Amino acid sequence: MPWSQVAYSYDGTFNGFLTCVYESYVNKERPACFSAPGDVQLSLYPERAVETDAAHARRVLVSLPKKLSADGLHLVTHGFLTCLPEKEKHLYDFIALGYEQGPSVVRSLTDDRVAVLVKAATHLKGEVHLLRGFIRFSEQEGVLIAEIEPKNRVLPILRSHFCARYSGERFLIYDRTHKEALFYQPSPKQWAIVPLEEFHPAAPGQEERDYRALWRRFYDTIAIEGRYNPKCRMTHMPKRYWHLMTEFNGDVPADVGPDGPARSQKELST
Amino acid sequence: MELMDKLTILADAAKYDAACTSSGLDRTSRPGGLGSTIMAGCCHSFSADGRCVTLLKVLMTNRCVYDCQYCVNRRSNDVPRAAFTPRELCELTIGFYRRNYIEGLFLSSAVWGSPDRTTELMTETLRLLRREYNFWGYIHAKAIPGADPLLTHRLGLFADRLSVNIELPSEQSLKLLAPDKGKQSILAPMGQIRDGIRTSRQELALYKHAPRFAPAGQSTQMIVGATPESDLHILRLTESLYQKYQLKRVFYSAYMPVSDSKLLPARRDFKPPLLREHRLYQADWLLRYYKFEARELLDEQNPNFNPLVDPKCSWALNHLERFPVEVNTADYETLLRVPGIGVRSAQRILSARRCGALDFSGLRKLGVVLKRAQYFLTCSGRMVEGLRVREDGIIRHLVAQERPMLAQEAPEQLCLFENTG
Numbered sequence: 297m298p299w300s301q302v303a304y305s306y307d308g309t310f311n312g313f314l315t316c317v318y319e320s321y322v323n324k325e326r327p328a329c330f331s332a333p334g335d336v337q338l339s340l341y342p343e344r345a346v347e348t349d350a351a352h353a354r355r356v357l358v359s360l361p362k363k364l365s366a367d368g369l370h371l372v373t374h375g376f377l378t379c380l381p382e383k384e385k386h387l388y389d390f391i392a393l394g395y396e397q398g399p400s401v402v403r404s405l406t407d408d409r410v411a412v413l414v415k416a417a418t419h420l421k422g423e424v425h426l427l428r429g430f431i432r433f434s435e436q437e438g439v440l441i442a443e444i445e446p447k448n449r450v451l452p453i454l455r456s457h458f459c460a461r462y463s464g465e466r467f468l469i470y471d472r473t474h475k476e477a478l479f480y481q482p483s484p485k486q487w488a489i490v491p492l493e494e495f496h497p498a499a500p501g502q503e504e505r506d507y508r509a510l511w512r513r514f515y516d517t518i519a520i521e522g523r524y525n526p527k528c529r530m531t532h533m534p535k536r537y538w539h540l541m542t543e544f545n546g547d548v549p550a551d552v553g554p555d556g557p558a559r560s561q562k563e564l565s566t
Numbered sequence: 567m568e569l570m571d572k573l574t575i576l577a578d579a580a581k582y583d584a585a586c587t588s589s590g591l592d593r594t595s596r597p598g599g600l601g602s603t604i605m606a607g608c609c610h611s612f613s614a615d616g617r618c619v620t621l622l623k624v625l626m627t628n629r630c631v632y633d634c635q636y637c638v639n640r641r642s643n644d645v646p647r648a649a650f651t652p653r654e655l656c657e658l659t660i661g662f663y664r665r666n667y668i669e670g671l672f673l674s675s676a677v678w679g680s681p682d683r684t685t686e687l688m689t690e691t692l693r694l695l696r697r698e699y700n701f702w703g704y705i706h707a708k709a710i711p712g713a714d715p716l717l718t719h720r721l722g723l724f725a726d727r728l729s730v731n732i733e734l735p736s737e738q739s740l741k742l743l744a745p746d747k748g749k750q751s752i753l754a755p756m757g758q759i760r761d762g763i764r765t766s767r768q769e770l771a772l773y774k775h776a777p778r779f780a781p782a783g784q785s786t787q788m789i790v791g792a793t794p795e796s797d798l799h800i801l802r803l804t805e806s807l808y809q810k811y812q813l814k815r816v817f818y819s820a821y822m823p824v825s826d827s828k829l830l831p832a833r834r835d836f837k838p839p840l841l842r843e844h845r846l847y848q849a850d851w852l853l854r855y856y857k858f859e860a861r862e863l864l865d866e867q868n869p870n871f872n873p874l875v876d877p878k879c880s881w882a883l884n885h886l887e888r889f890p891v892e893v894n895t896a897d898y899e900t901l902l903r904v905p906g907i908g909v910r911s912a913q914r915i916l917s918a919r920r921c922g923a924l925d926f927s928g929l930r931k932l933g934v935v936l937k938r939a940q941y942f943l944t945c946s947g948r949m950v951e952g953l954r955v956r957e958d959g960i961i962r963h964l965v966a967q968e969r970p971m972l973a974q975e976a977p978e979q980l981c982l983f984e985n986t987g
Contacts (some may be wrong), residue, residue, distance in 0.1 A: 513570060523838065
């Protein structure tokens, strides 16, 4: 008997998604689409609300490394953080394929169901790598504060890097796109990623402004005029990161528009 | 003098150093300390010339006793001079590091008074950073040729990477342009650092807390285009440096006219040989990751790289008898030698073909770029459908593909078309 097709609505968490996978196998249903709170999406399939159940989610989570290998689990957890449209559907298809095929599923790179996830996860990894370098902190009363506007949900992956690097500092990274923030404090050692609707940092103090000026001067000095190569710079450092980077902002409010960086750079040179 | 002025002078004087990497070492912070390093390194910005900015690259001082003709800091050059105090430099490094502007410090120096005194000053800065500020970010330090080996050793105990610049690629050029530095005074510290690293590795295998000497290895750089050496000469030198001194990296720096000396190319209308530098880096990668040897890439008849196609393409065109390669059976080394296939593509091919035979659309899904590779590959015995090219046609296609990527410079030798057409 073919499995019936349904549309799942769940709470948007990873555990919620795993519960959906569980429900689908228990009830012999094929989810045609998923919707999380905030998604405006109408479906022709009968909709079913899935209540997150930690125990059921756990059973699916435990099965992943066994059936799909450790790499498969890795791809699922990372895939859930990507900005891939309809990522839940793609992840579901991948898991279903993995249950059939076994651990070799992660090597089936020519299968569309796998290739699309690998590509999305690579994009996530690339963005994380760039942001490790491009995030800029400001100091405010002993706390380091940064803002980012990533396409993927990078905070869970960036966390370990910055917690190790600034293990003795208190810091906060605010993700404007997904409206959540990573907090860290050293004693007692604690971190948390929590939803945060709005965040407005205070104006920088004198010491902060001095360091920013020193950095801008260093950045402008280190370039060799005879080798000017704006195209190469843009390849390595796409422009969408610029407006949150110290070197492209004079001390104007941080929320300059997309053409802000170019303008402030011109002001600097004149 | 204001800190801002010092930073300007001493960053400006350091910018001609090409090396700016923070790779080769994974380390987390010690308890209560600040900073970590990652194996792959981390770029924090890119300057207007497209080069990566990862470390705070400054000189301790630009006051110099030497008079090397190619160098902007030479004694006879009339430029403002400055020097950081160790404390100033530490504060600046920590301030930048906490804001995630940089991955660490790249400390070089002109020779102030004597090599020994300069090295002592640099060591004091690094000691302060590591011991007092508890800083565990990346530190790259320049060893000063001519300094006492003991002092260089102390420097290496605080730094992650050490480097000695070989500056010019031959002894004659060194004699001519840098009369105060001899070949021996450059190679001696390089050998010393190599031995220090080796000893430190052995000790660490026995005792967990043995002191670590330059754990991220050593590198060097040379200036290209100031003197008449051929690419072949430079590549051979590079290869022997990798083999004899176990360097992690060799950097090339296209000569920028900073002097009116009669011994150097005239400053007017001089264009830095950026394309040549680019080709040398490509070849350098082939040596380190693609298992090529210098003698395969260049020989006495062709001592310089072809400006129109990259060194790997050029090699493949001269060895067409080895192609096409069958994607489904070729081993890793053979795949690596196909133009357009890099380390990542080759590994993906190996992994994917275990699940079934690959065809060209499968290769595209893996992310293999076929633009160049298609001329050199078969999938299950077949070339790309509709692809019919003769030998000279391949050259023309490859040259046409390469050109837009070299937007910076007009290729110099357009006569290749006439030869082949």
